[in-house]
Amino acid sequence: MRSVSTMLAALLCAATIAGPAAAGHDKSADLILYNTKVWTVDDRKPVAQAVAVRGKRIVKVGANDEVLALKGPGTRVLDLQGRLVLPGFNDSHTHFGNAAEWFFQVPLTDVNDLQLMAERIARVAARVPRGMWITGGDWATSAANAAGKNRQAGFEPLVPDLKTIDAVSPDHPLLFRRFDHVYFANSAALKLARLSPKTPDPAGGHYGRDPVTGELNGMLYGAAGEGLERQLPPMSLQQRMIGARAVAKDLNRVGITSITDIARYPDLSEEKLYPFFVERSATDMRIFQGLRKNGDLTLRVNMLVPIETEKNLVAHKIKPTAGDKWIRLGGLKAYGDSGVMYKPVAGNGLPSEWSYRFPGESAFAQEVLEADRDGYDVGVHIIGDKASHELIEWYADAIRRNPARDRRFRLIHIWHTTPEDIRRAGKLGLIADVQPYHLPREVALVGTTLDDERARSTHAWKSMIDAGIVLNLGSDMPGSYNRLHVSPYNPLDNIYFAVTRTDKTGYPAGGWHPEQKLTVEQAIRAYTLNPAWSSREDKIKGSITEGKLADIVVLSKDILTAAPTDYLKTEVLYTILNGKILDTKEEVQ
Numbered sequence: 001m002r003s004v005s006t007m008l009a010a011l012l013c014a015a016t017i018a019g020p021a022a023a024g025h026d027k028s029a030d031l032i033l034y035n036t037k038v039w040t041v042d043d044r045k046p047v048a049q050a051v052a053v054r055g056k057r058i059v060k061v062g063a064n065d066e067v068l069a070l071k072g073p074g075t076r077v078l079d080l081q082g083r084l085v086l087p088g089f090n091d092s093h094t095h096f097g098n099a100a101e102w103f104f105q106v107p108l109t110d111v112n113d114l115q116l117m118a119e120r121i122a123r124v125a126a127r128v129p130r131g132m133w134i135t136g137g138d139w140a141t142s143a144a145n146a147a148g149k150n151r152q153a154g155f156e157p158l159v160p161d162l163k164t165i166d167a168v169s170p171d172h173p174l175l176f177r178r179f180d181h182v183y184f185a186n187s188a189a190l191k192l193a194r195l196s197p198k199t200p201d202p203a204g205g206h207y208g209r210d211p212v213t214g215e216l217n218g219m220l221y222g223a224a225g226e227g228l229e230r231q232l233p234p235m236s237l238q239q240r241m242i243g244a245r246a247v248a249k250d251l252n253r254v255g256i257t258s259i260t261d262i263a264r265y266p267d268l269s270e271e272k273l274y275p276f277f278v279e280r281s282a283t284d285m286r287i288f289q290g291l292r293k294n295g296d297l298t299l300r301v302n303m304l305v306p307i308e309t310e311k312n313l314v315a316h317k318i319k320p321t322a323g324d325k326w327i328r329l330g331g332l333k334a335y336g337d338s339g340v341m342y343k344p345v346a347g348n349g350l351p352s353e354w355s356y357r358f359p360g361e362s363a364f365a366q367e368v369l370e371a372d373r374d375g376y377d378v379g380v381h382i383i384g385d386k387a388s389h390e391l392i393e394w395y396a397d398a399i400r401r402n403p404a405r406d407r408r409f410r411l412i413h414i415w416h417t418t419p420e421d422i423r424r425a426g427k428l429g430l431i432a433d434v435q436p437y438h439l440p441r442e443v444a445l446v447g448t449t450l451d452d453e454r455a456r457s458t459h460a461w462k463s464m465i466d467a468g469i470v471l472n473l474g475s476d477m478p479g480s481y482n483r484l485h486v487s488p489y490n491p492l493d494n495i496y497f498a499v500t501r502t503d504k505t506g507y508p509a510g511g512w513h514p515e516q517k518l519t520v521e522q523a524i525r526a527y528t529l530n531p532a533w534s535s536r537e538d539k540i541k542g543s544i545t546e547g548k549l550a551d552i553v554v555l556s557k558d559i560l561t562a563a564p565t566d567y568l569k570t571e572v573l574y575t576i577l578n579g580k581i582l583d584t585k586e587e588v589q
Helices: 004-013 064-068 096-102 114-125 141-149 162-168 187-192 223-231 237-253 266-271 285-293 307-315 361-373 385-401 419-427 438-449 452-456 461-467 491-500 520-526 529-534
Strands: 031-034 037-039 050-054 057-062 076-079 084-087 089-094 105-107 134-139 174-178 183-185 205-209 216-222 256-264 300-306 327-335 378-382 410-413 431-434 470-473 552-555 572-577
Touching (some): 050 064, 089 470, 089 529, 096 237, 105 114, 162 216, 174 187, 216 223, 237 256, 237 572, 256 285, 256 529, 285 300, 361 378, 361 385, 378 385, 385 410, 461 470, 491 520
Parallel strands (some): 105 134, 134 174, 300 327, 378 410
Antiparallel strands (some): 031 050, 084 552, 174 183, 183 216, 552 572
């Protein structure tokens, strides 16, 4: 096994996506965007008409005539006719590796209808290379949960029709699981597994059969489905790379040029003895390394790796912020709670427990203290108000006891808190990584189970900014680990949620606790400059500033003046990374 230090060195020496180099002493620009509205997110020059790029950097921001003066014979010039230009979006919380795996899966938890199932399958089959397995689960979950909640007797989950599913998946074997662990396989999967009407039922299960002909109907019960599932090829790094290339392009298509990703060093994983699946949902960094080696890394990646590996990082001399402008170590990540509240609320859906990955209050406080002493920034998944209070205390303790330094401590998610803890977090200079979609996703539940006092400081984004907390917006893509929720990763969707505090239908009218709405300017900053500052990269990206990297997005509508509902209709016309306009056309297999 290669040493981690060797792997890191290889990563840093790998080929990069390079912008066109300036020839000799030629001062002309390679790319000019003009006749536009440039919202720079740079307070020294907030608005401009044009931008010039040479190589990978921005060389001029100003009036049309100033920028056009840099036009040369080889300059590409785009007249944007008043379109809005922003810094490239920076998603502050992703699980890229999960998204690469989900590429091969059909989201089915909300499906209990044959036509909808067929439509979902067709979309996935169009992008997955022919012959590769497509999986999915757990169909009919939402319907079953609703039936249970409403005490609906006689609930019948969907039994897919084999011919209908075969028609939309002729080139892929499929295996899906239902909420109750019943399975369904299409004909391609049955053939590949050499299952036929003559196949005897296994002990502990049976194959679904047509009552008249005896032909297999695709349904697999008990050990029959479990047995086939065990025969599926494990997802290899090569397969993840196929998904990763598509996911990177998906993110570029909506204007994302940087991410902060929950990741892991695989060689460090081999050195650990974990009591639980501590690194669940952490991206294998070899995915990013592979994309870079092949010239497919079209995102800048700031990694947060498990805090449990901190001593291994120190032993291998992997220092804080190790890496470069493409792949870097941004800090350590830990999982806190699932809703530890001061006052448990019956029926609020929060288990009020620390995560199974949480080692205990005193042990975790020591982990934070030691990580900070070694110079690593820390971010913690935190949900409940009591858990948030404890985390702020642990951060404050590390600040008191360790030598002074420039810290970037993160409160990740931070749903519930108190006004006093918001003020304390601001005084400590903490960062809040929030995902606006979590509010409309949970608003019906939270809005009916929290008392007014606690509701006012739940998802309290405006209060956080007012207190001095650095607010970052992100997606948590691809969604919850159990697949019950799919997170929208389009920044324009999440900006809409942050500005309106409603879902896409406008519920609740006027927004949930509208005093906590963000302005569109605050939301843009929280998707650009703030995440760059949080990863210590604001000197090189996050705003359209001369000398910074040319990571830029061009929108079809001016969201600074448009109604929030128009954000949802706004398209990304160009995504520019490292001075190059990216090809974001979707590939169809």
